[in-house]
Amino acid sequence: MAAEQKPILIVGGGFGGLAAALALGQRGIPVQVFEGAPEFGAIGYGIQFGPNIFHVFDRLGISDEVKSVGDEPSALLMLDALNGDQVIRIPTGESFRERFNQQYLIVHRIDLHTVLLDACKKIDAIKLEPEAMMTTYQDHGDHVSIELEDGRSFTGSVLIGADGIGSTTRAQMIGDGDPLPNGYVAHRTIVPMETVTADVPRDVVVLWGGPGFHIVHYPLRHGTLFNIVAVFRSDNQAARGDVEAYRAELHETHKATQPEAKALIDMMDLERRFVVGDRDPIRHWHQGRVGLLGDAAHPTLQSLAQGAGMAIEDGLHLANLIHANGDDYETTFTQFAKDRYLRTARVTLESRYIWDFYHCDGIEREVRYQMYKDQNEADRFQCVSWLYDGFGFIDR
Ligand SMILES: Cc1cc2nc3c(=O)[nH]c(=O)nc-3n(C[C@H](O)[C@H](O)[C@H](O)COP(=O)(O)OP(=O)(O)OC[C@H]3O[C@@H](n4cnc5c(N)ncnc54)[C@H](O)[C@@H]3O)c2cc1C
Numbered sequence: 001m002a003a004e005q006k007p008i009l010i011v012g013g014g015f016g017g018l019a020a021a022l023a024l025g026q027r028g029i030p031v032q033v034f035e036g037a038p039e040f041g042a043i044g045y046g047i048q049f050g051p052n053i054f055h056v057f058d059r060l061g062i063s064d065e066v067k068s069v070g071d072e073p074s075a076l077l078m079l080d081a082l083n084g085d086q087v088i089r090i091p092t093g094e095s096f097r098e099r100f101n102q103q104y105l106i107v108h109r110i111d112l113h114t115v116l117l118d119a120c121k122k123i124d125a126i127k128l129e130p131e132a133m134m135t136t137y138q139d140h141g142d143h144v145s146i147e148l149e150d151g152r153s154f155t156g157s158v159l160i161g162a163d164g165i166g167s168t169t170r171a172q173m174i175g176d177g178d179p180l181p182n183g184y185v186a187h188r189t190i191v192p193m194e195t196v197t198a199d200v201p202r203d204v205v206v207l208w209g210g211p212g213f214h215i216v217h218y219p220l221r222h223g224t225l226f227n228i229v230a231v232f233r234s235d236n237q238a239a240r241g242d243v244e245a246y247r248a249e250l251h252e253t254h255k256a257t258q259p260e261a262k263a264l265i266d267m268m269d270l271e272r273r274f275v276v277g278d279r280d281p282i283r284h285w286h287q288g289r290v291g292l293l294g295d296a297a298h299p300t301l302q303s304l305a306q307g308a309g310m311a312i313e314d315g316l317h318l319a320n321l322i323h324a325n326g327d328d329y330e331t332t333f334t335q336f337a338k339d340r341y342l343r344t345a346r347v348t349l350e351s352r353y354i355w356d357f358y359h360c361d362g363i364e365r366e367v368r369y370q371m372y373k374d375q376n377e378a379d380r381f382q383c384v385s386w387l388y389d390g391f392g393f394i395d396r
Contacts, residue, residue: 022119023315032127033129034133046109060119066112071222073204082257089380186229202226317394
C-alpha cells in the first residue's frame with residue numbers, strides 16, 4: 001500500500017488526540033485513534049477553558065454542543081486564604097465576552113469529551129480503537145508501525161503521539177525521563193451542589209491562595225454539581241495511601257486559613273492524590289514521521305488552566321498543516337513546532353510564575369496585594385489577551 005493511503009495513527013484519545021482526529025476526519029483524511037484505557041473517556045472532574053478554545057470549536061463545528069453542556073461563570077476570583085481578602089477579580093460576564101468575542105467555559109470533562117467523541121463517531125474516516133495501549137513504534141521511512149501491549153500491530157502514514165504527560169511516544173523519541181514534579185500534590189472532588197456546606201460563592205471560579213497551598217472551586221452541570229481541587233506542598237507523593245493521614249496533613253496545611261477554606265477541605269475525597277509537575281519547554285517535537293502534541297509535547301502546571309486548551313489548539317493546527325502539506329510530513333511537523341512552541345512555552349513558564357504567585361508568603365504576599373489592588377478591568381483583560389485572543393489558525 002502506498003504511504004498516502006495508510007491512515008494517520010494517533011496514540012491517545014484525550015482532548016488533544018480527539019481534536020486532531022476530528023479535524024483530520026472532517027477533511028476526509030483517514031485516521032485511527034488508539035486509546036490505552038478500556039473505553040474512550042475522561043476522568044470525572046471539572047475543567048476550565050478560556051475564550052481561545054472557541055476559535056477551535058467554531059472551526060470544528062461543535063461550539064453549540066459544547067456550550068450546551070458547559071456553563072459561563074460570572075468571574076474568576078482569587079482570594080487570600082489567610083485573611084479572605086480579594087486579590088484579583090476578572091469579570092467574565094458581558095464585558096469579557098465583548099472584549100474577547102467568546103465566553104469563558106467551565107465544563108465537566110466527561111461531557112466535553114463526549115461531545116468530541118460523538119462528533120468523531122459520525123465520521124467514517126475516523127476509527128477508534130479502545131483498549132489499545134501502544135508499547136513501541138517504528139519509523140520505516142515511508143510509513144510507521146506501532147505495537148500494542150496485547151501483541152497487535154498497525155501501520156500508518158505517520159504517528160501522532162497525543163499520549164499525555166507520561167507519553168510513551170516521547171519516551172522513545174526524546175527519552176528525557178519522567179516529568180518534573182514540583183513538590184505539590186492535588187486532591188479532586190465533585191459533590192452535589194445541595195451538599196455544599198461551605199459559605200462560598202457558587203457562580204464563579206474561586207481560587208484561595210495561601211503559603212504552599214491553594215484551593216479551586218466552581219460549579220458544574222448548570223449548578224447541580226460543585227468541583228473542588230485542593231493543591232498543596234507535600235513530601236508524600238503516593239497516589240493512594242492512608243486517608244486519615246492525608247486528612248491530618250491537609251488540616252495541618254490549612255490550620256491558619258479562613259473557615260470557608262477549612263469547610264471546603266472537610267468536603268474533599270482523599271482516596272486519590274495526583275502528583276503535580278511539568279517539563280521544561282523544548283523547540284522540537286518530531287523525528288521523521290512521528291510527532292507529538294498536547295501534554296506529550298509541552299506539559300504545563302494547571303495554574304493558567306490551559307493545558308487542555310493548548311492540546312486542543314495543537315490538534316486543529318496540526319490537522320490543518322497535514323491537510324495543507326499532503327505527504328510532506330517533514331514540512332508539516334517542522335512548521336507545527338515552529339508555530340506552536342513559543343505560545344505553549346509561555347503557557348508553561350507563566351504557569352510556573354503564577355504558581356509562585358498563588359503560594360507566596362510574608363512581605364511577598366503583601367506586595368502581591370499592593371501590585372494588583374489598583375488594576376482596573378481593562379488592565380486585567382490586557383494581562384490575558386495574549387492567551388485569550390487565540391492562536392492564528394490557517395484556514396485552508
Ligand atoms: C488538577 C488539574 C487541573 C487541570 N485543569 C485544567 C483546566 O482547567 N484547563 C485546562 O485546559 N487544562 C487543565 N489541566 C491540564 C489538562 O488536564 C491536560 O493538559 C490535558 O488533559 C492534556 O491533554 P492531552 O490530550 O495532551 O493528554 P491527556 O488528556 O493526558 O490524554 C492522553 C490520553 O492518552 C492515553 N494514553 C496514554 N498512554 C498511552 C499509550 N501508550 N497508548 C494508548 N493510549 C495512551 C491516556 O489514557 C489518555 O486518554 C489540568 C490538569 C490537572 C492535573
